[in-house]
Amino acid sequence: MANFQKLTSRGEDYSKWYNELVVKADLAEQSAVRGCMVIKPYGYAIWETIQSELDRRFKEQGVKNAYFPLLIPKSFLSREAEHVEGFAKECAIVTHHRLKNDPEGKGVVVDPDARLEEELIIRPTSETIIWSTYKNWISSYRDLPILCNQWCNVMRWEMRTRLFLRTAEFLWQEGHTAHATQEEAEDYARTMLDVYADFAERVMAIPVLKGVKSPNERFAGALNTYCIEAMMQDGKALQAGTSHFLGQNFAKSFDVQYLTKENKFEYVWATSWGVSTRLMGALIMTHSDDNGLVLPPHLAPTQVVMVPIFRNPEQLNAILDKFNTLASELKAMGIRVKIDASDKATPGFKFAEYELKGVPVRIAMGGRDLENGTVEVARRDTLTKETIAMDGIADYLKSLLEEIQNNIYKKALDFRTAKTREVDTYEEFKEEIKKGGFLLCHWDGTPETEERIKAETKATIRCIPTESFPGYKEEAGKCILTGKPSNKRVVFAIAY
């Protein structure tokens, strides 16, 4: 049962609002294990739709799913020098493989005789174990490309965790591809970024900027990291997906060469790309309001909920007849419907629950509606209600769901556009960054400048745009900090 104590408002405390909402809307909760979450059925149902929508799009790009081991030998992590710097430090380490009864009392203790020869790391990401495998799969150009993805859990021992946004264990997909040429690999990395952007905008209704990361923000071991960046309602940036061009780094570390058509040996070119349950955090923070979740219809586990309001069993049955007919019609159109005739709660309680849970459309029918052949249709996104004739309502609802999907996308885009502005001096930057949003600034391209700005303001370069977007025009200028020349503005923001 959801908890109906009033949600903290976003204005009052944005961070508290988020934490409360995740729990009250039955999406996820903390577990008994530090930093690891339980994803509850309602939250998982949304994640399943995210998975199936992405999986279909991956397969259209020729991707096949596979599964690689959870554990990685410690020595593998040191094989790619930059990679170990970026990843190896905070992780879960398996050192033993047996428990025994505690000789001094009850319970069990680690058996010291069962120490592993080499420690195993729970995967923080799988480049190393996968490239050690690809070595055996690749010998000739005939074996390329390899386009694999896995849906799995990964672990990074984060010190400060927040549900969905930063957890020690999280669920994700990681794609790992192997190509004969640099050009093909780079194209593929960009193609997968396009897949992510298209998914984020059309399915999640989250507008995203496409770009590349500055060297400071690149994935450990990548030559180039493509990313999509979203803006949350508190004006902070959230990286929603990344696609890496890894060059030949992992192929060299694991000695993966192939015989070309010209009978020469060459190292293989690689990409990797991933999105995670962090997307759930982005979803919540982009659309939801002080009344609870707002879900885009394309992701909502229930798109239309129907609640009868009745005085007696005869009236209930008459209403349910109408609801059942409509529900069949909607299901045949592919719409996810629920009729809530449960006697465990009042209509008012149900209304509040479905509002909290972000069901896009709520239909109520009472005695008067029954007489008039109407229903009350409530939209979650605008919180408006209308009385609509039952006649032809299925088509009406179908287009209403699309309208809601478009409306919440547009609302998020308008918000982002309003919070995106050009800033030309460092003085102004230091003031403006406090207000949140994306600051479009010239930058001299050096890590030193980026680091100093980060140290002084906490802002980082979220991306160097590769496509235009509302509020952005490509133009040369001078770095806000050093005055050195810059050929285009980059996007600065405080990030999650």
Next chain:
Amino acid sequence: MANFQKLTSRGEDYSKWYNELVVKADLAEQSAVRGCMVIKPYGYAIWETIQSELDRRFKEQGVKNAYFPLLIPKSFLSREAEHVEGFAKECAIVTHHRLKNDPEGKGVVVDPDARLEEELIIRPTSETIIWSTYKNWISSYRDLPILCNQWCNVMRWEMRTRLFLRTAEFLWQEGHTAHATQEEAEDYARTMLDVYADFAERVMAIPVLKGVKSPNERFAGALNTYCIEAMMQDGKALQAGTSHFLGQNFAKSFDVQYLTKENKFEYVWATSWGVSTRLMGALIMTHSDDNGLVLPPHLAPTQVVMVPIFRNPEQLNAILDKFNTLASELKAMGIRVKIDASDKATPGFKFAEYELKGVPVRIAMGGRDLENGTVEVARRDTLTKETIAMDGIADYLKSLLEEIQNNIYKKALDFRTAKTREVDTYEEFKEEIKKGGFLLCHWDGTPETEERIKAETKATIRCIPTESFPGYKEEAGKCILTGKPSNKRVVFAIAY
């Protein structure tokens, strides 16, 4: 590329045949981590179909998916006394959460300062962490039942591993339900066994016996374990799925009580049920032959493959025209089709590859066929070929796939029936068990008798049947070992 060195035959060395087949058919392989497998794209595609078929059936039973933590605090395992005895011993134990650069050289070492206060175990199964969670979800009868399932990886530190059959890490689903009454919980455990049995027989084409485990073979912590048992081609038994009635054991260990309608507190009743990637092993060993995999059409990633045989590009194009038309027609019928016009291999090489990979139907078309408006249709199950007119062939193929599905089920059932026989004396038992198969015997119901038979013959009671099956009739008799009375025969076999 598949490896076409001839497969060891089943007669020559059954175990070697299996190991070779799994690798040559590109299903799975050993990884760099002891006992952990890589599931390759072709094997994973079969697993994905298994998942989606089961998932749909679970949801029809009201089940919702969720996700619980990978790691379990060590102390949780000791909470349910029998459970820790059955499970805790061989497992992967996380003791540290940080690596650091090796002060004495290159690479990384475990940071001794980052020792966990309490060790964490990689889940061997999740009853304990889930019941610690359910405690917070359940307070009243209104919260019941809870019907959750998770698809995840689990780990048991097996000493001797075999791909799919017994691996340290494997993939599975585990359902965990909470009920208000004993009756409801027991019914649900049986319902899920029915779901498994129906799935095994209709989708995997594997005949299974339904029954309950003897106390010796029960799940650690269960009051009753329902199971489905299959027979492999070497006459050994393989447990293909289990569903446990857990009574109130876990509710008591984690103090999960609910307020009844009568305002009393009572402990909650539980079930758990699971199947794993072990089903892949059962699939391979039930149907495949000395030429390679035989896949039931309902699970085959490619159900119909089309191979052109051509002398020149014009002929190829003419054949591809016909293939493309047919492929569209088949896809519209929901049939998974592949056209292999690749120039990387000869038709003969392709035929061998698709045979090895168990594609149910292969279609070849050459110049003569083109003139005659025919194709050659080859069945993988019977290895027979026929020349068929292209006219009306889509419908023919659709029913052929169903015929193949039924045929391989019937073949497996006939095999099992032939290898199932009644045995009435222990002398005969000791001889017969060497020949493999299921022995239907009277047993006095004591663990001592079962243990002595196991010690002397390696045979165990696979199940106490709860339903009749070909070759079985319910009748009273005397225990083969002790001569004590028995009210029905049980199934003995050597098991995987």
